[in-house]
Amino acid sequence: MKLLVTGGAGFIGSAFIQYVLQTQAQVHIVNVDKLTYAANHAWLCELEHEPRHQLERVDVSDAPALERVFARHQPDVVLHLAAESHVDRSIEGPAAFVQTNLVGTHVLLETVRHYWMQLPLARKAAFRLHHVSTDEVYGDLMDAGTPEPVREGAAYAPSSPYSASKAGADHLVLAWHRTYGLPVVLSHACNNYGPRQYPEKLIPVMIQQALQGLKLPVYGAGTQVRDWLHVDDHACALWAILQRGQIGRSYHVSAGHRLENIALVRQLCALLDELHPQGRPLGLGGRPESYASLIRHTPDRPGHDRYYALDASRLMAELAWVAQHSFEQGLRDTVKWYLANP
Numbered sequence: 397m398k399l400l401v402t403g404g405a406g407f408i409g410s411a412f413i414q415y416v417l418q419t420q421a422q423v424h425i426v427n428v429d430k431l432t433y434a435a436n437h438a439w440l441c442e443l444e445h446e447p448r449h450q451l452e453r454v455d456v457s458d459a460p461a462l463e464r465v466f467a468r469h470q471p472d473v474v475l476h477l478a479a480e481s482h483v484d485r486s487i488e489g490p491a492a493f494v495q496t497n498l499v500g501t502h503v504l505l506e507t508v509r510h511y512w513m514q515l516p517l518a519r520k521a522a523f524r525l526h527h528v529s530t531d532e533v534y535g536d537l538m539d540a541g542t543p544e545p546v547r548e549g550a551a552y553a554p555s556s557p558y559s560a561s562k563a564g565a566d567h568l569v570l571a572w573h574r575t576y577g578l579p580v581v582l583s584h585a586c587n588n589y590g591p592r593q594y595p596e597k598l599i600p601v602m603i604q605q606a607l608q609g610l611k612l613p614v615y616g617a618g619t620q621v622r623d624w625l626h627v628d629d630h631a632c633a634l635w636a637i638l639q640r641g642q643i644g645r646s647y648h649v650s651a652g653h654r655l656e657n658i659a660l661v662r663q664l665c666a667l668l669d670e671l672h673p674q675g676r677p678l679g680l681g682g683r684p685e686s687y688a689s690l691i692r693h694t695p696d697r698p699g700h701d702r703y704y705a706l707d708a709s710r711l712m713a714e715l716a717w718v719a720q721h722s723f724e725q726g727l728r729d730t731v732k733w734y735l736a737n738p
C-alpha cells in the first residue's frame with residue numbers, strides 16, 4: 397500500500413509515520429510537507445535511510461506541485477494532517493491559517509478528486525482521504541452551562557482563527573463527499589501530548605521554560621479544561637480509522653482525561669522536581685524551591701475557550717480502539733523525553 401501523508405514532519409505526523417513503519421511492513425509512505433518552522437528536522441534525519449519513507453517538500457496549497465506528487469507516487473490512500481496548528485499564532489497572524497488550512501485543503505481536495513476519478517475501478521473503490529481535525533471546532537463547551545463531552549455531529553462554534561479555519565476545512569471535505577462522492581473520513585482529536593512537539597504548545601513550553609529557570613506563564617486563572625491524549629494513542633486511532641472507518645463519517649479521538657491547565661502545570665512541576673531536582677530555582681537564602689514557584693498568571697488569551705471534551709464511544713465501540721497510555725505514565729515519559737532531548 398502506498399500511503400500519502402501531508403504534514404508528516406510535524407508532531408502528530410511523525411508519531412503516525414513511526415507507528416506505521418513499525419507495525420505495517422507492507423506500507424510505503426510519501427510524506428508531503430512544506431517543512432515550516434513546526435517540522436521536526438532531527439526526526440527527518442533519523443528517517444534518511446528508511447526505504448519505505450519518501451519526503452516531498454511541497455506546500456499543499458501549490459496545485460501544480462501537488463499534482464506532480466500524485467502523478468509520481470500514485471497513492472492508494474491519503475491522510476491529511478498538514479496545517480498551521482498553533483492558536484496563539486493564529487490570533488497574531490490569521491492569514492497563514494486561512495492559506496494552509498482552508499486554501500490548502502481545497503487544493504488537496506481538488507487534486508485528490510481529479511486523481512481519484514481516473515483510477516482503475518478496483519483502486520478507485522479502495523481509495524479514501526482521511527482528514528484530521530480538532531475538538532476546537534466545537535468551541536467553548538462552557539457556553540452551554542454544564543459542559544458534556546461532545547459526540548460526532550454536534551454543531552460547530554469555533555472561537556479562534558485556528559479553529560475557524562479547521563472548521564471550514566471540515567465543511568469543505570464533507571461537501572466534496574456529498575457533491576462529488578469523494579470517499580472521505582474525518583477524525584476530531586483532543587489535545588495531544590508526547591515527544592517531539594514543537595516548544596510553543598503548553599507542555600513543551602512549560603518544560604523548557606522551567607529548565608531555563610524562566611517564568612511559567614499561565615493564561616488567566618488557569619482553570620481552562622483540556623482533554624489530553626497521548627500522541628501514540630492518536631497514531632493508533634488514525635490507523636484504525638484510515639483502515640476501517642465508515643466513509644462520510646467522523647470519529648472522535650479522546651482518552652477521556654480532562655484536566656485544568658493549572659493542575660497540569662503543577663503536575664509537570666512535580667515531575668521536574670523529582671526527575672531533575674538539580675535544576676530547581678533558588679529561593680531566599682539560596683535554597684532550592686519547587687519549579688512551581690516559577691508559575692505566573694498572565695492576562696488571558698482573547699476568546700479563550702474554557703472547556704473542551706470529546707466523547708469517543710463511537711471509535712471505541714465500532715473500531716475497538718482503546719487508549720494504551722495512562723496520563724500519569726504518558727506525562728512522566730514525555731518529561732523524560734524532553735530532559736533527554738534538550
Ligand SMILES: NC(=O)c1ccc[n+]([C@@H]2O[C@H](COP(=O)([O-])OP(=O)(O)OC[C@H]3O[C@@H](n4cnc5c(N)ncnc54)[C@H](O)[C@@H]3O)[C@@H](O)[C@H]2O)c1
Binds near residue numbers: 409455
Ligand atoms: N496537536 C494537537 O493537539 C492536535 C489535536 C487535534 C488535531 N490536530 C490536527 O492534527 C494535525 C497535525 O497537528 P500537529 O500538532 O502535528 O501540527 P504541527 O504544527 O506539529 O505540524 C504540522 C506539519 O504540517 C506542515 N505544514 C504546515 N503547512 C503546510 C503546508 N502549507 N503544506 C505542507 N505542509 C505543511 C508543517 O511543516 C509541519 O510538519 C493538524 O491538522 C491539527 O489541526 C492537532
